[in-house]
Amino acid sequence: MPPLLAAYSGNSEPVCPLAEPTLTTERIHGAGFDSLVNTKEELAAICQAIEAAGADALELRLGTFAFNEAQFINDVCFAGYGYDGTMSYGIAFDPKSNFQGILDSSHSGCGLIMGACRYVKQFVKIPVGGVVFMDPASAPDYFGQALNDDTLELIYVHRAVSNCDSEYANKLLENRIDGIRPCCRCLNCMGGPCRVNPTSAMGSIEAMPEGFEVPACDGSKKVMVIGGGPAGMEAARVCAECGYDVSLCEKSALGGLLDFAEMVKGKHESLSRLKNYLSHVLEVEGVNVVTGKEVDAAFAHEEKPDVVIVSTGSKRPGLAASGSSATPVIGVTDSLSAEIGNNMVAVLGFNAQTVDTAHYLTAQGKKVTIVSDEPEEAFGTGQSMMLDKFVEPVFLAAGGREQAEERRRWGSGAYTSFGVDITVPCDCVVDASNMVAGTSLADELSGDFDVVAVGDCPTPLNIQNAITTANLAARHC
Ligand code: SF4
Numbered sequence: 001m002p003p004l005l006a007a008y009s010g011n012s013e014p015v016c017p018l019a020e021p022t023l024t025t026e027r028i029h030g031a032g033f034d035s036l037v038n039t040k041e042e043l044a045a046i047c048q049a050i051e052a053a054g055a056d057a058l059e060l061r062l063g064t065f066a067f068n069e070a071q072f073i074n075d076v077c078f079a080g081y082g083y084d085g086t087m088s089y090g091i092a093f094d095p096k097s098n099f100q101g102i103l104d105s106s107h108s109g110c111g112l113i114m115g116a117c118r119y120v121k122q123f124v125k126i127p128v129g130g131v132v133f134m135d136p137a138s139a140p141d142y143f144g145q146a147l148n149d150d151t152l153e154l155i156y157v158h159r160a161v162s163n164c165d166s167e168y169a170n171k172l173l174e175n176r177i178d179g180i181r182p183c184c185r186c187l188n189c190m191g192g193p194c195r196v197n198p199t200s201a202m203g204s205i206e207a208m209p210e211g212f213e214v215p216a217c218d219g220s221k222k223v224m225v226i227g228g229g230p231a232g233m234e235a236a237r238v239c240a241e242c243g244y245d246v247s248l249c250e251k252s253a254l255g256g257l258l259d260f261a262e263m264v265k266g267k268h269e270s271l272s273r274l275k276n277y278l279s280h281v282l283e284v285e286g287v288n289v290v291t292g293k294e295v296d297a298a299f300a301h302e303e304k305p306d307v308v309i310v311s312t313g314s315k316r317p318g319l320a321a322s323g324s325s326a327t328p329v330i331g332v333t334d335s336l337s338a339e340i341g342n343n344m345v346a347v348l349g350f351n352a353q354t355v356d357t358a359h360y361l362t363a364q365g366k367k368v369t370i371v372s373d374e375p376e377e378a379f380g381t382g383q384s385m386m387l388d389k390f391v392e393p394v395f396l397a398a399g400g401r402e403q404a405e406e407r408r409r410w411g412s413g414a415y416t417s418f419g420v421d422i423t424v425p426c427d428c429v430v431d432a433s434n435m436v437a438g439t440s441l442a443d444e445l446s447g448d449f450d451v452v453a454v455g456d457c458p459t460p461l462n463i464q465n466a467i468t469t470a471n472l473a474a475r476h477c
Contacts, residue, residue: 040100043116044123051124059156060113060120060130062103074109074133075185075268107139108268109185117152129154137172137180138270159183163194166212178280182273188464191385196274198468207472214241214475221245223477224305226295226441229256231455231466232311233278238474239309240285247303248287251294254279256313260333261463264356271463297444307477310442310453311470314435314460323429332357332432343367346426350374352382352462354432361430369424372433381434382462435460452477 047058062074104115113130121128134155136143146152160183161168171180181196188195199212221244225236228250236248255275262271282289293299300308316331323329330338332353343366347358350372358368372378380388435456442453452473455466 040102040116040119044120047120047124047128051126055126057127057129057154058120058124059154060116060128060132062113062116062132072187074105074112075187107142108266109133110135110138110268111142111146114146114151121150121152127153129156131156131158133159133183133185135160135183137168137177138182138273140177159185159189159194163189163200164197178276179284181277182270184269184271184274184463186269186384186464187387188384193464193468195384195462195464196467198464198471208475210475214238217242217244221306221477222304223247223307223309223474224249224295224300224303225309225311226300227256227311227313227455227457228254228289228291229311229313229455229466230258230274230278230463231457231470232256232309233275233282234467235309235311235454235470235474236287236289237278237281237285238471239477240282240287242475244307246285246287247290247305248282249290249293249295249299251292253291254289257333258463260336261356263336264353264360274463295441297441297448300445300449306450308442308445308449308451309470309473309477310439310445310451310457311455311466312441312457313438314456315438316431316433316435327426327429329429329431332430335361335430335432338428340366340428344426345369345428345430346371346424347430347432348372349432349434350378350381351432351434352380353435355380355383357430357432369426371424374434382465384464450477 050058102115102119103112105112110133111130113132113134117128117130129152134143134157136155136157137160143155147155157168160180164183165171165181168180171177184195186195189200194200197212199208223236223239223244223246225232225239225246225248228248232248232250233254236246240246258271258275262269265271279289332347332349335357340361345361345366346369347354347361348371350370354370354372358370362368370379437458437460438456439453439458442451442457445451454470454473459465459469
C-alpha cells in the first residue's frame with residue numbers, strides 16, 4: 001500500500017477515500033484540470049489514480065465549482081418546486097441536462113449520484129458507492145435494482161441515519177420501512193436541530209440528556225393531546241413511549257398542515273412519509289386516536305385527563321384590507337385549489353409559508369409579487385438556513401418580485417412606509433401573512449388541568465419547531 005494511504009489506514013483498515021468530484025456544467029464543460037472542475041472523463045481518471053494508490057473502495061460525492069454548499073444540489077435543486085435556475089446560477093432543474101448526463105434525477109434527487117457510480121465502475125475494479133442523499137427507504141425498488149444490476153456496491157446513508165433514525169439499518173433489513181423516521185431533506189440540520197428528530201441536535205443534549213429513548217414512567221398518567229398535526233402526533237408518540245395512557249383528538253384528519261406543506265414544498269421533502277410514520281407509530285404504541293372530534297372544555301372535563309397537551313395550531317389574523325370581486329383575497333391553503341385564472345398574484349407575508357407558496361405559484365406559471373410590511377431581513381423566516389440561501393435569488397431570478405415595507409391597499413396601489421405611492425398590479429391576493437398564537441383553548445383549560453401548549457399553537461414557526469417543542473413537552477410532562 002502506498003505510504004500516504006497506509007498512514008491513514010494504519011496499514012490494516014480498509015481505505016475509502018472521499019472522492020468529491022466537482023463535475024462541470026455545460027457552461028464550463030471542457031475547462032480542464034486547471035479550472036478545478038472535472039469532466040466525467042477526468043473523474044474516471046482521478047478514480048483510477050485513487051485505486052492505483054491503494055484505495056479499497058470509492059465514495060463518490062458531488063459538488064459544483066467554488067460552491068461547496070452545492071453538494072446539497074439534490075436537496076436544494078428540488079426545493080424550488082421544479083423550475084430551471086433553482087440553483088440560482090443557471091443549473092437546470094433536471095440535473096441530468098447538466099453534468100454530461102451522468103446524474104439521475106428520476107427520484108426527486110434521491111440517489112442522484114447513481115449514474116456517476118455506474119459510469120465510474122467501468123474504469124475501476126474496487127467497489128464504488130455514492131452519497132448525495134442515498135435513502136433506500138424512500139425508494140426501495142430503485143435502490144434494490146441498482147444493487148442487483150451492479151450499478152454500485154455500496155450505499156452510504158448519512159443524515160437519514162445519523163440524524164433521523166439510528167435504527168434505520170435494522171428497520172430496513174427487517175422491512176419495517178413504515179417505522180423509519182424519514183429524513184425530509186429540509187437541511188434544518190445545517191445550523192439547527194433536525195426537523196424530525198430533535199434529540200440528535202447538539203443543542204438538545206442538555207434538554208434531553210436521555211437521547212432519543214424517552215424516560216420511562218409508571219404509566220399512571222392519563223394524557224389528552226388535542227390537535228393531530230405534527231406537534232400533536234409527536235407529543236402523543238413520546239407520551240405513549242413514556243408509558244402514559246394517551247388519547248389524541250383531532251377535529252378533522254391527522255396531519256395538520258403537512259399535506260399543504262408537501263404540496264408547496266414538493267414531494268422531495270417526504271412530508272407524506274413523515275405523516276405516515278407518525279400515524280404508524282401512534283397505532284403501534286396504542287394511542288387512542290379520535291378524528292372528527294373538536295374538543296371543548298366540557299369534553300375535557302368528561303375525560304378527566306391528568307395532563308392536556310394542546311397543539312391546535314396558530315391563527316391567521318384578518319387582513320388589513322379586504323378584497324373585491326375584481327381582486328379577491330384567498331387563504332393560503334385555498335390558493336392550491338382555487339382557480340387563479342389570471343397571472344398576476346400578490347402573496348402577502350414574508351415567512352417560510354409565504355416563500356414556499358410563492359415558489360409553488362411561480363412554478364405554476366403565475367407572476368408573483370411577495371408583499372410585506374416587514375423589514376427585508378425577515379424574508380423566509382422559519383425556512384432552514386441552507387434553503388433560505390437559495391430561495392430568494394431563485395425566486396427573483398424566476399421573475400418574482402418583492403415589495404417590503406408597504407401598507408397594503410390591494411387592487412389600487414400601496415404606500416411605502418415613507419408615503420410614496422407604489423402600485424402592485426395583481427389579479428388576486430393570497431394571504432400567507434404571519435400566523436399568531438392560538439392559545440384560547442389552552443388558556444380556558446389551564447384553570448382546571450395541567451396544560452401545556454406546543455408547536456404553532458403558542459409559537460407559530462415551522463415543522464421543526466413544532467416537533468421539537470412537542471417532544472420536549474411530552475417527555476417532561
Ligand atoms: S434536518 Fe432535515 S435534512 Fe437534516 S437530517 Fe433532519 S430531516 Fe434530514
